[in-house]
Amino acid sequence: MQKETAVDAPAERRLNMIEAINDALGIMLDRDPDVIVMGEDVGYFGGVFRATAGLQEKFGKTRVFDTPISECGIIGVAVGMGAYGLRPVPEIQFADYIYPGLDQLISEAARLRYRSAGEFIAPMTVRSPFGGGIFGGQTHSQSPEAIFAHVSGLKTVIPATPYDAKGLLISAIEDNDPVIFFEPKRIYNGPFSGYYDKPVEPWKKHKDSIVPEGHYRIPLGKARYVTEGDQLTILAYGTMVHVVESVCRTKGVEADVIDLRTLVPIDIETVENSVKKTGKCLIVHEATRTAGFGAELSALVTERCFYHLEAPVERVTGFDTPYPHSLEWAFFPGPVRIGEAIDKILSE
Incomplete structure (x- = not known):
C-alpha cells in the first residue's frame, strides 16, 4: 500500500497523538464555520486529556463550549445540529460514559439519512478516549467498539499514530455520516510495547510522529x-x-x-x-x-x-x-x- 501524502502541507513537525488531534480540530474549526466542538470540560479547561486545549480561546465560546454532564443530551443536541447543517464534534469524556447516548446514536444519528430519504444527514464525529492504560478500572477503561461496528449507519475509526489521528479525524469531520472516533488513551503520549514495567517510548522519537502542517486527509x-x-x-x-x-x-x-x-x-x-x-x-x-x-x-x-x-x-x-x-x-x-x-x- 502507498502511504497517503499531504496536500498543500509541506512543513512537518513531531507531535504526540493529543497534539495531532488538537491540530486537526483547530484546522477544521478555522476552515469550516459549521464545525462545532462541544462536551464536558472541552472549553475553558481544554479537555480531561487536553485534546481541546486553547481552542475556546482562539475560536470563542460559541464554537467550542462546555456542556452539562449529560451524554444523552450531548449526542442528542449533536444530532439536531447535524440535521440543521452544522458539523458538530462532541467529545464523550471516556468511552465508558457513552452508553446513555446509545439511543440517540442508534435510533437517530445512524438512521437519519435513510429515514429522511436523504433529506437530512447527521455529519457528526463523536470523539472519545477508549481502552485501558491509566488504571481506570471498570468505568474508565472499556473498549466498546464492537457495539458501534454492529450498527448500520455508523462509521467506526480508531487511529494508532499521530499521523493517522490527524488525517483520519479530518476525514471523519468532513464525512456526511456519523462517525465514532475512538482514541486509544494508552498511547496518547507515546506507543507502548505491552510491558507495564518498561517506559513509554515518546512519540517524539517515533517514525509515525511526523505530522504535516495544514489540512490533509486519510480516507476512511x-x-x-x-x-x-x-x-x-x-x-x-x-x-x-x-x-x-x-x-x-x-x-x-x-x-x-x-x-x-x-x-x-x-x-x-x-x-x-x-x-x-x-x-x-x-x-x-x-x-x-x-x-x-x-x-x-x-x-x-x-x-x-x-x-x-x-x-x-x-x-x-x-x-x-x-x-x-x-x-x-x-x-x-x-x-x-x-x-x-x-x-x-x-x-x-
Missing part, C-alpha cells in the same frame, strides 16, 4: 501495512498495533502487521490479499473476546480465504470478565500471550 476504510512479511498476517488496531509490532520485532517474526484504522468501513481487500499470501492469520484486540470485533474479522477471513488458510484463524483478546482495576496489565493482550499465539499458528 483504508488499512495500512505496519510491517510486511510472508510468515503470517496479524490484524490489529489502536494500542495493539504497537504491542504486536514490538513482539514481532523481538521474536524476529516476518509478518504482515496490518493496522485496520477503520473498522467500519473495513478495508477487507487489503486483509484478504495479505491472508491469501501468508496463509495464516492472527487477530489481536484489547476488548473482551466474546462477540468482539475479532469474531467478525475471523468470519470474514474464513469466508474469503478458506482455501488459502494453512491453519485456523487465532485470536488474542481481553478476557470475558468485568474490567479489572489492579490487574489491568494482565487483562491486556501482552507480549507473552501474543508470542504464544504466534508460536502456535506458525507451528501448524
Whole structure:
C-alpha cells in the first residue's frame, strides 16, 4: 500500500497523538464555520486529556463550549445540529460514559439519512478516549467498539499514530455520516510495547510522529501495512498495533502487521490479499473476546480465504470478565500471550 501524502502541507513537525488531534480540530474549526466542538470540560479547561486545549480561546465560546454532564443530551443536541447543517464534534469524556447516548446514536444519528430519504444527514464525529492504560478500572477503561461496528449507519475509526489521528479525524469531520472516533488513551503520549514495567517510548522519537502542517486527509476504510512479511498476517488496531509490532520485532517474526484504522468501513481487500499470501492469520484486540470485533474479522477471513488458510484463524483478546482495576496489565493482550499465539499458528 502507498502511504497517503499531504496536500498543500509541506512543513512537518513531531507531535504526540493529543497534539495531532488538537491540530486537526483547530484546522477544521478555522476552515469550516459549521464545525462545532462541544462536551464536558472541552472549553475553558481544554479537555480531561487536553485534546481541546486553547481552542475556546482562539475560536470563542460559541464554537467550542462546555456542556452539562449529560451524554444523552450531548449526542442528542449533536444530532439536531447535524440535521440543521452544522458539523458538530462532541467529545464523550471516556468511552465508558457513552452508553446513555446509545439511543440517540442508534435510533437517530445512524438512521437519519435513510429515514429522511436523504433529506437530512447527521455529519457528526463523536470523539472519545477508549481502552485501558491509566488504571481506570471498570468505568474508565472499556473498549466498546464492537457495539458501534454492529450498527448500520455508523462509521467506526480508531487511529494508532499521530499521523493517522490527524488525517483520519479530518476525514471523519468532513464525512456526511456519523462517525465514532475512538482514541486509544494508552498511547496518547507515546506507543507502548505491552510491558507495564518498561517506559513509554515518546512519540517524539517515533517514525509515525511526523505530522504535516495544514489540512490533509486519510480516507476512511483504508488499512495500512505496519510491517510486511510472508510468515503470517496479524490484524490489529489502536494500542495493539504497537504491542504486536514490538513482539514481532523481538521474536524476529516476518509478518504482515496490518493496522485496520477503520473498522467500519473495513478495508477487507487489503486483509484478504495479505491472508491469501501468508496463509495464516492472527487477530489481536484489547476488548473482551466474546462477540468482539475479532469474531467478525475471523468470519470474514474464513469466508474469503478458506482455501488459502494453512491453519485456523487465532485470536488474542481481553478476557470475558468485568474490567479489572489492579490487574489491568494482565487483562491486556501482552507480549507473552501474543508470542504464544504466534508460536502456535506458525507451528501448524
